[in-house]
Amino acid sequence: MAKQAKPCVLVTGFAPFGGETINPSWEAVNQLEGLAIGRQESHIIHTKELPCEFNSALDALYQAIDKYHPSVVLCVGQAGGRSSISIERVAINVDDARIPDNAGNQPIDTPIVQDGPAAYFTALPIKRILKTLQENGIPSEISNTAGTYVCNHVMYGLLHYFQSQQLSCQGGFIHIPYLPTQAVHHSGAPSMSQEMVKKSLLAILNESLEYKPDLKISAGTTH
Amino acid sequence: MAKQAKPCVLVTGFAPFGGETINPSWEAVNQLEGLAIGRQESHIIHTKELPCEFNSALDALYQAIDKYHPSVVLCVGQAGGRSSISIERVAINVDDARIPDNAGNQPIDTPIVQDGPAAYFTALPIKRILKTLQENGIPSEISNTAGTYVCNHVMYGLLHYFQSQQLSCQGGFIHIPYLPTQAVHHSGAPSMSQEMVKKSLLAILNESLEYKPDLKISAGTTH
Amino acid sequence: MAKQAKPCVLVTGFAPFGGETINPSWEAVNQLEGLAIGRQESHIIHTKELPCEFNSALDALYQAIDKYHPSVVLCVGQAGGRSSISIERVAINVDDARIPDNAGNQPIDTPIVQDGPAAYFTALPIKRILKTLQENGIPSEISNTAGTYVCNHVMYGLLHYFQSQQLSCQGGFIHIPYLPTQAVHHSGAPSMSQEMVKKSLLAILNESLEYKPDLKISAGTTH
Amino acid sequence: MAKQAKPCVLVTGFAPFGGETINPSWEAVNQLEGLAIGRQESHIIHTKELPCEFNSALDALYQAIDKYHPSVVLCVGQAGGRSSISIERVAINVDDARIPDNAGNQPIDTPIVQDGPAAYFTALPIKRILKTLQENGIPSEISNTAGTYVCNHVMYGLLHYFQSQQLSCQGGFIHIPYLPTQAVHHSGAPSMSQEMVKKSLLAILNESLEYKPDLKISAGTTH
Numbered sequence: 001m002a003k004q005a006k007p008c009v010l011v012t013g014f015a016p017f018g019g020e021t022i023n024p025s026w027e028a029v030n031q032l033e034g035l036a037i038g039r040q041e042s043h044i045i046h047t048k049e050l051p052c053e054f055n056s057a058l059d060a061l062y063q064a065i066d067k068y069h070p071s072v073v074l075c076v077g078q079a080g081g082r083s084s085i086s087i088e089r090v091a092i093n094v095d096d097a098r099i100p101d102n103a104g105n106q107p108i109d110t111p112i113v114q115d116g117p118a119a120y121f122t123a124l125p126i127k128r129i130l131k132t133l134q135e136n137g138i139p140s141e142i143s144n145t146a147g148t149y150v151c152n153h154v155m156y157g158l159l160h161y162f163q164s165q166q167l168s169c170q171g172g173f174i175h176i177p178y179l180p181t182q183a184v185h186h187s188g189a190p191s192m193s194q195e196m197v198k199k200s201l202l203a204i205l206n207e208s209l210e211y212k213p214d215l216k217i218s219a220g221t222t223h
Numbered sequence: 224m225a226k227q228a229k230p231c232v233l234v235t236g237f238a239p240f241g242g243e244t245i246n247p248s249w250e251a252v253n254q255l256e257g258l259a260i261g262r263q264e265s266h267i268i269h270t271k272e273l274p275c276e277f278n279s280a281l282d283a284l285y286q287a288i289d290k291y292h293p294s295v296v297l298c299v300g301q302a303g304g305r306s307s308i309s310i311e312r313v314a315i316n317v318d319d320a321r322i323p324d325n326a327g328n329q330p331i332d333t334p335i336v337q338d339g340p341a342a343y344f345t346a347l348p349i350k351r352i353l354k355t356l357q358e359n360g361i362p363s364e365i366s367n368t369a370g371t372y373v374c375n376h377v378m379y380g381l382l383h384y385f386q387s388q389q390l391s392c393q394g395g396f397i398h399i400p401y402l403p404t405q406a407v408h409h410s411g412a413p414s415m416s417q418e419m420v421k422k423s424l425l426a427i428l429n430e431s432l433e434y435k436p437d438l439k440i441s442a443g444t445t446h
Numbered sequence: 447m448a449k450q451a452k453p454c455v456l457v458t459g460f461a462p463f464g465g466e467t468i469n470p471s472w473e474a475v476n477q478l479e480g481l482a483i484g485r486q487e488s489h490i491i492h493t494k495e496l497p498c499e500f501n502s503a504l505d506a507l508y509q510a511i512d513k514y515h516p517s518v519v520l521c522v523g524q525a526g527g528r529s530s531i532s533i534e535r536v537a538i539n540v541d542d543a544r545i546p547d548n549a550g551n552q553p554i555d556t557p558i559v560q561d562g563p564a565a566y567f568t569a570l571p572i573k574r575i576l577k578t579l580q581e582n583g584i585p586s587e588i589s590n591t592a593g594t595y596v597c598n599h600v601m602y603g604l605l606h607y608f609q610s611q612q613l614s615c616q617g618g619f620i621h622i623p624y625l626p627t628q629a630v631h632h633s634g635a636p637s638m639s640q641e642m643v644k645k646s647l648l649a650i651l652n653e654s655l656e657y658k659p660d661l662k663i664s665a666g667t668t669h
Numbered sequence: 670m671a672k673q674a675k676p677c678v679l680v681t682g683f684a685p686f687g688g689e690t691i692n693p694s695w696e697a698v699n700q701l702e703g704l705a706i707g708r709q710e711s712h713i714i715h716t717k718e719l720p721c722e723f724n725s726a727l728d729a730l731y732q733a734i735d736k737y738h739p740s741v742v743l744c745v746g747q748a749g750g751r752s753s754i755s756i757e758r759v760a761i762n763v764d765d766a767r768i769p770d771n772a773g774n775q776p777i778d779t780p781i782v783q784d785g786p787a788a789y790f791t792a793l794p795i796k797r798i799l800k801t802l803q804e805n806g807i808p809s810e811i812s813n814t815a816g817t818y819v820c821n822h823v824m825y826g827l828l829h830y831f832q833s834q835q836l837s838c839q840g841g842f843i844h845i846p847y848l849p850t851q852a853v854h855h856s857g858a859p860s861m862s863q864e865m866v867k868k869s870l871l872a873i874l875n876e877s878l879e880y881k882p883d884l885k886i887s888a889g890t891t892h
Contacts (some may be wrong), residue, residue, distance in 0.1 A: 018891065079892035083306075083413040084408065086892075092697050092788060092813065096889030108885045109796070119761060119788030127778070137404035139414055142760065145814040148889035175892050180419060181360035183306065190306040190413030191362055196403060204777030216777045220817035222687065223748035223755075223844050241668065302669035309669075313538050315565060315590065319666030327458070331662045342538060342565030350555070366540065371666035398669050438553045443542030443594035445464065445664040446525035446532075446621050529752075529852065549705040573800065583850035585860055626865060627806035636752040636859030637808055642849060 006220045007043045009205055010070035012061060014077050014150070015038045015051035017102055024179040025076040028197040037202060043071060045205070050075075052150050053103040054095060055134040058157040064170075065161065072170045072208045074124075075158055076201065077151035079175035080182070083190035085133055085140040085200045086175035091155035092119045096148035120159035122172035125214040129207045138200050139192075142219040146173055170208050174201070232428055233293035235284060239374070240275035240325055244333055247301040252419040255265045260425060261290040261432040266294060268428070273298075275373050276326040277318060283382040288384065288392075295393045295431045297347075298381055299424065300374035300435045302398035303405070306413035308356055308363040309398035310349045314378035315342045319371035335379045343382035345395035348437040352430050361423050362415075365442040381390050393431050397424070453489045455651055456516035460596070463498035463548055470625040471522040474643040483648060484655040489517060491651070496521075498596050499549040502540060504603040511607065511615075518654045519617035520570075521604055522647065523597035524624070531579055531586040531646045532621035533572045534585035534640060537601035538565045542594035553573050558602045566605035568618035571653060571660040578653050584646050585638075589667040592619055616654050620647070676712045678874055679739035680725055681730060683746050683819070686721035686771055693848040694745040697866040699714070707878040712740060716872070719744075721819050722772040723764055725804060725824040729747045734830065734838075741839045741877045743793075745870065746820035748844035749851070752859035754802055754869045755807040755844035756795045760824035761788045765817035781815055787826035791841035794883040798876050811888040839877050841872070869873050 013026030033047045044169045050057045065073060079086055093116050095107040103168040126142055133140035146152040155173035162169050176197050177183075183191035232436035236249030249272045256270045271287040273280045288296060302309055316339050318330040349365055356363035369375040385392050399420050400406075406414035459472030472495045479493045494510040496503045511519060525532055539562050541553040572588055581584035591599040601619035608615050622643050623629075629637035682695030695718045702716045717733040734742060746874045762785050764776040795811055802809035807871055815821040824842035831838050845866050846852075852860035 015877075082892070083411055088762075090761050092790075093792070094758075096811075096887060098887055098889045098891060099847065106887065106891075108887050109883075118759065118786055118790055119780060121761075121763070121787055135409045137407060139403050139406040139412070141406045141763075144817060145890075145892075147892040148892040151892055155674065177369065180362050180415075183362040185362060187364065188306055189362070191415075192403075193416040193419065195418075196416065214778075218765060218767055218775065218777050220767045220777075220816040221814075222767060223746065223751070223814075223816040223820055226455050300669065306669070309502055310542075317535075319588075319664060321664055321666045321668060329664065331664050331666075332660075340564055340587070341536065342563075344538075344540070344564055365542075365593060368667075368669075370669040372668040375667055386632075393508060416506060431667065437555075441544055441552065441554050443544045444556075444591075445544060445595040446523065446528070446591075446595040446597055453892055529857055530784075581851060582852045585849050585852040585858070587856065626808050626861075629808040630803045630806060633810065634846075639862040639865065641864075642862065643778070 008046050008068050009037060009043050009072040010046050010048065010064055010068050010072050011201060012048045012050050012073045012076065014050050014054045014104060020098060020182060021195065022087060024176055024197065025078050027179065027200060028095050028194055029076055031198055032125065032201060037205045043209060046070065050154060051102060053101045054105050054107055054150060055103060057150055057154050061154060061158060062161055070169065072205060073158060074171065074204060075154050075173045077175055079188065080178050081189055082137060082177050085138060086143040087129055087140065088122060088143050088146040088155060088173040088175060089126060090121050090144060091146055091152050092121050092161060094148055094155055097154055101150055112153055113160050116160055120156060122163060124158060124208055126174035127215040127217050127219060129204050130219055131215060131217065132203050132207050133200055136203055138164055138196055144221060194207050216219060226413050231269050231291050231293050232260060232266050232295040233271065233287055234289050234424060235271045237273050237274050238325060239281045240276045241322060241403060244301060246277050246301050247399055247420065248301050250402065251417055251424060252299055254421055255424060260428045266432060269376060273377060274325060276377055277328050277330055277373055278326060280373055280377050281394050284377060284381060285384055287424065293392065295428060296381060297427060298377050298396045300398055303401050303409065304412055305398060305400050306362060308361060308362040309366040310352055310363065311369040311396040311398060312344060313342050313344050313347060313367060314369055314375050314382060316340065317371055318376055319445045324373055335376055336383050339383055345380060346385060346393050347395035347431055348380060350442060352442050353442055354438060354440065355426050359426055361419055366398060367444060397427065408415050416429055450662050454492050454514050454516050454519040455489050456492050456494065456510055456514050457647060458494045458496050460522045461548060462497045464545060466566050469524050470622055470643065471524050472617060474627065474640055474647060475522055477644055478647060483565050483651045489655060496600060497548060499547045500551050500553055500596060500599055501514055501549060503596055507600060507604060508607055517615065517617050518651060519604055519615055520650060521600050521619045523621055525621035526632065527635055528621060528623050528625050529585060531584060532537055532589040533586065533623060534568060534589050534592040534601060534619040535572060535574055536567050536590060537592055537598050537605060539563065539602060540594055541599055547596055559606050566602060569605060569608060569616050570618035573661040573663050573665060574658050575653050576665055577661060577663065579646055581650055584642055589621060592665060618620060620650065677715050677737050678706060678712050678741040679715050679717065679733055679737050680717050680746045680770060680870060681717045681720050682845050684721045684771060687768060689851060692747050693845055694747050696848065697827050697863055697870060698745055699809055700799055701870060706874045710824050714876060719823060720771060723774050723776055723819055724772060725877055726819055726823050730823060730827060731830055738836065741874060743840065743873060744823050744842045746844055749847050749855065750858055751846050752808060753842060754807060755812040757791060757808065757812050757815040757824060757842040757844060758795060758799055759790050759813060759816055760828060762786065762825055763817055764822055767772065770819055781822055782829050785829055789825060792831060793829060793841035796884040796886050796888060797874050799888055800841065800884060801872050801876050802869055805872055807865055812844060813890060824879050844874065851864045
């Protein structure tokens with residue numbers, strides 16, 4: 001199989017769920033399609049909207065990976081109620097859906113991969129990313145849980161695919177706040193502008209393409 | 224005394240306080256200087272940075288009012304930790320400073336105006352403003368307390384001046400969230416982009432210049 | 447009408463509202479009925495459950511005041527979502543109901559007392575109360591808004607009655623958290639045990655009966 | 670070594686850390702020493718205070734397990750800022766200390782067990798525990814992160830010991846809120862009474878000793 005001429009990265013967002021009419025992840029990701037990224041614009045960005053469905057989200061993700069052979073895969077999802085760009089550290093091998101997904105499925109305490117490892121750590125340089133985002137004036141944090149819904153499912157599935165297919169990709173998951181237009185309908189909920197989310201995603205991709213070791217800077221939580 | 228040729232409005236922001244190096248209120252307000260506002264650009268905007276000091280903030284405010292004879296006076300302050308544009312409903316006649324102001328004063332349970340009324344309600348059409356902001360996709364809320372620090376002090380002092388000087392002005396107080404660059408240093412704190420704050424202030428001024436009765440729409444709290 | 451032989455205090459709680467089956471205020475207040483309070487058990491405690499209704503709550507309150515001639519009137523209400531005993535500083539002259547009351551009424555931006563003052567400050571020694579509660583290990587705070595629902599309505603009405611009837615009473619309003627049994631149904635909501643609420647109310651009554659000047663200790667908010 | 674005559678369980682709490690003078694976990698756990706638990710009081714409770722130190726906490730835990738051969742090991746820690754009994758679902762193989770531990774160590778992004786699995790799922794019936802606690806009127810929740818400090822370290826180390834020593838124990842980790850006396854010093858922080866924490870721990874132990882399969886009830890989060 002011939003490799004693609006131009007190196008690329010893949011960024012995914014989600015379809016709306018949980019009563020929302022938009023998903024800020026796809027709203028932002030969609031704007032990145034075809035842009036060049038990396039030093040000397042070394043990579044182009046491909047994007048993909050994933051369904052918010054346990055059964056089909058990973059199929060769509062794997063197809064896109066197989067199609068594009070990306071150097072980095074960045075999956076992005078909505079975290080309504082969070083204030084900052086959340087850089088996820090770890091995905092766990094369980095689905096426990098508080099609400100049904102968009103296909104009506106609500107798995108409870110089901111492994112994502114039967115006999116898979118309990119968790120995968122991200123394959124992104126999360127501390128370097130954190131430092132870069134903060135230096136750019138973007139509220140951001142390391143998160144130690146991506147939940148137990150489709151977002152965690154996709155993050156786990158992504159990292160399992162890297163492992164099982166022996167792909168030497170970087171990749172991971174980022175949660176983003178509501179857009180201001182959504183927060184209007186969630187009294188008191190924090191939000192982030194689409195411009196800032198877009199800027200964040202570009203910074204994360206650039207940082208990931210640097211291929212330097214991650215930094216050891218403290219960004220943990222006591223609980 | 225000759226009246227000014229061109230009708231105007233006055234918008235104030237504050238100097239930084241509490242360890243911050245910027246105050247998002249003045250950062251945004253400062254950008255409005257000299258802009259035209261209202262139907263057919265009927266009014267120009269004057270701006271003024273107020274010191275974050277109990278003793279001198281109102282002097283500076285009153286001087287600006289006397290100088291410009293504005294139709295609307297909109298005072299703006301930082302509410303670190305809030306997520307939305309907070310449209311203040313009421314100011315109370317007490318200073319109770321949790322931290323010293325920028326001049327080192329920390330009044331505790333002191334009336335702002337000796338023998339003044341316990342409170343003044345805002346002289347802005349707050350429900351119309353709320354509706355307009357939300358229709359423009361801006362997270363916003365009615366707040367029933369402006370605190371007991373310099374912000375409440377200035378709001379009370381403003382409305383007392385309207386009353387005591389028999390000015391037929393509109394005016395009131397708006398609290399705004401941290402800027403993203405500030406929230407970086409306050410883990411988990413919500414923020415709002417300067418563009419959105421600026422857009423909010425212009426919408427509030429335009430709405431205030433409409434001189435229509437306020438709407439009766441529910442925006443209260445149970446506690 | 448002859449004055450009562452034994453001096454007394456009056457403590458009120460509310461009926462449940464907003465879908466709750468109990469109201470922690472009445473659950474706690476109800477346990478105080480007939481207890482002796484004050485130095486040398488100088489006063490007995492009368493209690494009264496108020497309807498959560500704009501129209502009739504104050505009638506019930508005024509009847510109880512007229513009946514008992516209490517030295518102190520302490521009104522207590524539920525503040526679901528707050529973590530601490532909230533000692534209210536001020537009540538404002540407006541009803542703005544986010545939800546209908548138990549009689550189906552939902553007043554919006556209506557004065558509680560036509561031509562009444564914009565606000566009344568509490569007639570309780572709130573800083574002494576705060577200090578006492580904290581010394582007793584009870585999470586507590588001064589609150590600068592009692593909301594715009596029936597709680598604020600009752601607090602304003604109480605203080606207006608003191609004023610209009612020239613009663614030399616002490617009195618005010620305290621908001622309390624959910625009970626743990628309620629918080630079970632409000633994911634992540636803080637709660638306080640009934641024992642601690644009861645202990646708080648007794649401490650507040652005792653402190654109020656001391657008739658010493660209030661303390662000047664800082665307990666304000668910047669917004 | 671002869672097995673103990675009487676079956677037992679082991680419950681651990683922590684020493685104070687982070688500037689606190691008490692740790693609510695040990696305050697509550699300490700009260701359980703020697704109590705009988707389980708159907709027909711089948712088991713006695715042993716307790717152990719663990720140091721809040723990465724290096725020595727697990728040594729102390731393993732010594733206690735080796736000494737008592739408990740059927741259940743329940744480790745308990747403080748989660749200041751949480752409102753509910755937090756039943757931890759998973760521990761991850763990383764230390765990332767936001768603050769130094771009590772011995773002055775601050776590991777950053779260090780594996781707890783070199784080449785250990787990325788995570789261990791709890792060995793407690795967490796959904797049955799959740800249901801029982803809620804039926805008993807105790808605010809409680811499943812948590813998907815125990816942080817990256819000594820609490821997560823101990824939970825991971827406990828479950829790794831079960832695995833490496835092939836112990837057929839049940840066990841896991843519970844986070845508890847501040848005590849009210851602590852919350853007094855953390856403005857706005859939620860708290861839980863010691864009585865309720867004690868009642869929770871006994872209910873968790875009883876539920877664990879039932880040896881029934883866990884329930885499949887939804888208790889996940891979307892992020």
